[in-house]
Amino acid sequence: MKKVVILGERQAGLVEVPDPQPKQDWVVVKVRASALCTEYKSYLAGRPLAAGGHEGAGEVAATADPGPVKTGDRVVILPQYPCGRCALCKKGDYVYCENNLDFQAFTGSADGCGTFAHYILKPGWLLPPIPDGMSYEHATMAIDGIGASFGAFQAIQVSALDTVLITGLGPVGLGAVVNARFRGARVIGVEPVPWRRERALQMGAEMVFDPGEPGLVEKILACTEGQGATCSVECSGKVASQRLCLDATRRRGRVAFVGESNDTLAVRASPDLLRKGLTLVGSWLYNLYDYPRVIQVIQESPLIDLLISHVIPMSRIQDGFELLASGQCAKVVVDPWR
Ligand SMILES: [Zn+2]
Numbered sequence: 001m002k003k004v005v006i007l008g009e010r011q012a013g014l015v016e017v018p019d020p021q022p023k024q025d026w027v028v029v030k031v032r033a034s035a036l037c038t039e040y041k042s043y044l045a046g047r048p049l050a051a052g053g054h055e056g057a058g059e060v061a062a063t064a065d066p067g068p069v070k071t072g073d074r075v076v077i078l079p080q081y082p083c084g085r086c087a088l089c090k091k092g093d094y095v096y097c098e099n100n101l102d103f104q105a106f107t108g109s110a111d112g113c114g115t116f117a118h119y120i121l122k123p124g125w126l127l128p129p130i131p132d133g134m135s136y137e138h139a140t141m142a143i144d145g146i147g148a149s150f151g152a153f154q155a156i157q158v159s160a161l162d163t164v165l166i167t168g169l170g171p172v173g174l175g176a177v178v179n180a181r182f183r184g185a186r187v188i189g190v191e192p193v194p195w196r197r198e199r200a201l202q203m204g205a206e207m208v209f210d211p212g213e214p215g216l217v218e219k220i221l222a223c224t225e226g227q228g229a230t231c232s233v234e235c236s237g238k239v240a241s242q243r244l245c246l247d248a249t250r251r252r253g254r255v256a257f258v259g260e261s262n263d264t265l266a267v268r269a270s271p272d273l274l275r276k277g278l279t280l281v282g283s284w285l286y287n288l289y290d291y292p293r294v295i296q297v298i299q300e301s302p303l304i305d306l307l308i309s310h311v312i313p314m315s316r317i318q319d320g321f322e323l324l325a326s327g328q329c330a331k332v333v334v335d336p337w338r
């Protein structure tokens with residue numbers, strides 16, 4: 001089979017590797033669509049890909065032991081190789097599993113663990129079904145397109161009564177706009193790239209500011225009766241935007257951090273949290289038992305085709321990474337078989 005590799009700084013291509021083989025409850029899935037995500041950062045730096053794609057959808061191609069899926073099933077390919085046995089996995093919080101399995105030790109190969117390839121090997125329990133009539137391109141939005149922010153929306157219980165501030169309108173932040181509009185919430189966005197500001201407005205965001213604009217907190221207060229947003233979903237990973245979420249969310253509001261960041265945010269317990277009564281949560285993907293709700297958003301939202309801005313052949317993977325680096329895109333989906 002073919003899989004994507006990073007060949008150097010801003011260089012990516014395909015190599016031929018052996019097809020993965022099913023083993024015990026691990027099955028082979030023919031990847032039919034995969035979405036690009038943080039991998040473009042490895043592409044820009046010339047670093048090897050950690051997993052080689054973690055968002056995908058496809059068709060079960062081969063099984064070993066009997067399990068929850070059979071050959072021909074259309075499935076979403078959930079990320080990682082969690083143990084399936086610990087308390088977190090059993091509760092559906094598999095993404096937080098501390099005992100992720102060693103893929104290479106179990107399979108004897110480093111190939112077949114990423115979705116930027118013709119085939120991937122996965123335990124059957126991480127392959128929930130795709131409803132009839134849903135395309136593979138749409139189904140792969142069940143990972144970070146819709147799923148990354150969905151967990152945050154559940155954690156802070158966003159409803160039609162809310163005005164949500166969404167900072168960072170890249171592929172994950174635009175997915176947050178879809179989730180917010182699906183729940184009937186009002187959206188205020190913040191994003192530096194004009195293409196993405198425009199896309200958020202097309203999706204129904206009421207107003208979208210540039211983070212470089214002066215007086216941003218005051219502007220957000222001015223359009224929320226002087227009180228601030230009822231809740232915020234931070235998707236940029238930038239400290240200034242994390243701070244903006246704390247400052248532009250009203251008293252007793254809720255703030256969820258979704259954007260990855262290793263930088264230090266200074267939080268003052270009294271003015272930022274306890275005197276203000278803010279709830280601050282971090283959220284990474286969503287609980288497995290919420291999968292049907294995530295699929296419902298994909299099935300029913302009229303905005304999914306705006307969330308997927310490009311579908312490209314895997315043979316043009318380099319163009320896909322360049323698109324993400326340019327910011328002129330929402331979710332970019334690759335077709336491994338073209
Ligand atoms: Zn992702």
Ligand SMILES: [Zn+2]
Binds near residue numbers: 089098
């Ligand atoms: Zn586990």
